[in-house]
Amino acid sequence: MTRTDPLDVPRPGARVHFGVFFQGVNHWTVWSDPASGSQIDPANFRKVAQTAERGLFDAFFLGEGLRLREVDGRIHELDVAGRPDAVTQLAALAAVTDRIGLVSTSNTTFNEPADLARRLSGLDLLSAGRAGWNVVTTDNAWTGANFRRGGYLDHADRYRRAEEFLTVARALWDGWADEWADGTVSGAADAPAWAAPDAVRRVRHQGPQFDVDLAPTLPRSPQGHPVIFQAGDSGEGRDFAARNADVIFSAHGNDFDDALAFAEDVRRRLRAAGRPEDDLRILPGTEIILGATEEEALEKKHWIRLQQVTPATALGVAGLLWGLDLSGRDADGPLPKEDPVVAENDGSFGARRVADPRAVVAEWREKAEANGWSLRETVIHLGPQRGHVGTPAGLADRFAHWVRHGAVDGFNVTPYLIPDGLDDIVNLLVPALQERGVYPDRYTGTTLREHLGLRAPLTRRAG
Numbered sequence: 001m002t003r004t005d006p007l008d009v010p011r012p013g014a015r016v017h018f019g020v021f022f023q024g025v026n027h028w029t030v031w032s033d034p035a036s037g038s039q040i041d042p043a044n045f046r047k048v049a050q051t052a053e054r055g056l057f058d059a060f061f062l063g064e065g066l067r068l069r070e071v072d073g074r075i076h077e078l079d080v081a082g083r084p085d086a087v088t089q090l091a092a093l094a095a096v097t098d099r100i101g102l103v104s105t106s107n108t109t110f111n112e113p114a115d116l117a118r119r120l121s122g123l124d125l126l127s128a129g130r131a132g133w134n135v136v137t138t139d140n141a142w143t144g145a146n147f148r149r150g151g152y153l154d155h156a157d158r159y160r161r162a163e164e165f166l167t168v169a170r171a172l173w174d175g176w177a178d179e180w181a182d183g184t185v186s187g188a189a190d191a192p193a194w195a196a197p198d199a200v201r202r203v204r205h206q207g208p209q210f211d212v213d214l215a216p217t218l219p220r221s222p223q224g225h226p227v228i229f230q231a232g233d234s235g236e237g238r239d240f241a242a243r244n245a246d247v248i249f250s251a252h253g254n255d256f257d258d259a260l261a262f263a264e265d266v267r268r269r270l271r272a273a274g275r276p277e278d279d280l281r282i283l284p285g286t287e288i289i290l291g292a293t294e295e296e297a298l299e300k301k302h303w304i305r306l307q308q309v310t311p312a313t314a315l316g317v318a319g320l321l322w323g324l325d326l327s328g329r330d331a332d333g334p335l336p337k338e339d340p341v342v343a344e345n346d347g348s349f350g351a352r353r354v355a356d357p358r359a360v361v362a363e364w365r366e367k368a369e370a371n372g373w374s375l376r377e378t379v380i381h382l383g384p385q386r387g388h389v390g391t392p393a394g395l396a397d398r399f400a401h402w403v404r405h406g407a408v409d410g411f412n413v414t415p416y417l418i419p420d421g422l423d424d425i426v427n428l429l430v431p432a433l434q435e436r437g438v439y440p441d442r443y444t445g446t447t448l449r450e451h452l453g454l455r456a457p458l459t460r461r462a463g
Contacts, residue, residue, distance in 0.1 A: 014403040016438050017410030017452060019059040019103070019283060020052045020422060025079040027317075028287065028386075030307040030417050037419045040082040042092065047419035049093050052100055055426030056440055058451040059101035059132060060093065061229075061412065062086040087119045094127035101448030103132035103229060108165040109158055110138060110147050114212055117169035120226045121218045129223035129447035135230050135245070137162050159236045164209045166228070166244055170459050171203045173225045175216030223447035225457035242269035245280060246454050249412055253284025254386055259407040281409040281452050287387030287416055290424045294390060301389045304416050305380045314376040317383050321357055321364075331376040335361075335368055396432035403438060 022045065023029055030036055037044045049060045064086050065079070083089070090102040102123065106116055124131035137158035153161060177199055205212040230241040231249035241248040252262035267277040289304060291297030309317070311331035319326040323341030340357035368378045388395055402408050415421025433439035445451055455461065 009404045010406050011404050015440060016399050016403050016433055017281060017283060018057045019061055019412040020048060020057055021061040021285060021412050021414045022048055023414055024063045024065055024083060027313045028308055028414055028416060030304065032307060033417065035417060035420060039080045039418060044419040045089060045093060046096050048422060049097050049100060051422045051426055053097050055422065055430045056443060057100055059103050059448060061103045061134065062089060062105060064105045064107060087123055091123055091126055099443045099446065101130045101132050101451060102127055103134055105134040105136055107136045107138045108162040109153055113165045113168035113210060114214060117172045118218060121173060124221035124226050125218060129221040132227040132229055132448055135162060135166060135228060156236060159240050161209045163240065164207050168205050168210055168212055170225065171205065172216045173220060174459055175201045175203055176219045223449040224460050227448045238266060238269055241280065242266065242273040247281040247283055250282060250284045253286040253411060256402060256407055259284060263407055279455065283410050283412045284408055285414055286411045287414050288425055289387060289389045290392055290428055297389045297391060309376060309380045311376060314379040317379050318375055321360060323357065332374045335365055335375050335378060392428040392432040395429060396436055399433065400436045400438040
């Protein structure tokens with residue numbers, strides 16, 4: 001899989017795209033450091049977005065939480081209470097930024113297309129064509145309990161609903177005739193012009209999930225539609241992205257061969273869906289840790305991991321693996337002697353169980369014993385791994401190689417510190433990338449679609 005010929009560069013003109021993900025519930029944010037700021041203060045959202053825009057990032061992403069997350073019926077200690085609705089927050093950021101895209105993670109399981117499509121269209125208009133929608137599905141019964149339908153959907157049904165949802169949303173966004181899309185014809189913007197025959201096409205849709213009959217009330221933005229993002233990694237999720245998305249997120253951002261295999265699989269699915277293989281941008285999520293030297297970067301990584309995987313976090317991560325409440329145990333002591341409890345995920349948890357906990361626990365025990373690791377050290381070394389660590393020059397060379405060889409189109413960066421976690425990336429890494437000709441030195445467009453080098457929305461293309 002690895003290409004070793006330095007002259008074999010499939011995409012010599014490729015450039016690195018960056019987004020930033022302002023996370024919610026997670027243990028990757030360093031919460032305990034004195035420099036860690038509030039996760040709900042509007043000033044911190046503004047600082048991150050404006051820093052990213054100074055660094056010519058394509059987009060600023062927000063997650064969605066319809067209620068506080070739970071683990072085994074208890075509120076997750078690392079969730080965030082008091083964060084505004086994503087679309088509302090991004091609309092506020094539209095007023096204090098000029099170019100950066102604004103992407104809302106909004107789920108299709110517990111929203112309705114007539115409402116969400118209009119809110120996203122409003123964000124797109126307010127930002128002059130900078131809106132994006134990260135289309136996600138939700139399988140949590142603890143969320144569904146708050147909605148009239150209740151419960152949760154099976155995995156396959158979630159994507160069927162998502163596809164029909166997106167079909168309705170796009171019909172609503174396409175409801176304005178082209179000559180009326182900006183609200184003016186021959187300079188006329190008065191009431192009679194808006195009400196002219198055929199200016200707005202009524203959307204009538206009857207399907208398994210939705211029954212919609214209404215006339216769209218908002219015109220299109222300069223980019224036509226909000227840019228569609230998708231993050232599913234299953235076969236169904238990848239197929240959904242190949243049929244519908246402009247950008248796909250992934251967890252395949254640490255190892256080059258793994259990232260390239262994912263990218264080639266996605267391109268195969270794009271071709272099967274009748275789309276050009278360069279029609280979808282691939283942006284794995286990642287953490288970036290920089291140091292003046294490789295040794296300094298590794299020391300910084302060690303400090304960050306200790307801050308991220310606190311004793312309480314280590315016990316929580318291990319508890320999900322063992323299926324046991326490990327609170328009160330010594331995180332800096334040995335691994336639990338008990339065998340893991342294997343229980344089927346019934347949708348009631350805010351975090352999923354491991355598919356084969358016995359095999360994972362056996363591996364953890366073997367490696368912990370061989371290396372003399374405590375439970376906490378084992379979680380740090382063998383728990384979820386992510387990120388790139390190195391000098392600005394070293395990572396710039398690495399990222400240039402990745403994009404030029406088609407493994408990724410860039411990265412969705414998750415800062416480990418809010419609000420200043422992007423400063424080193426913008427001040428040190430971005431200039432190193434620019435020196436190598438793989439990063440822009442200015443925004444060349446005004447819309448998110450232009451930043452990402454995307455074609456027109458799928459339903460707006462000739463033929």
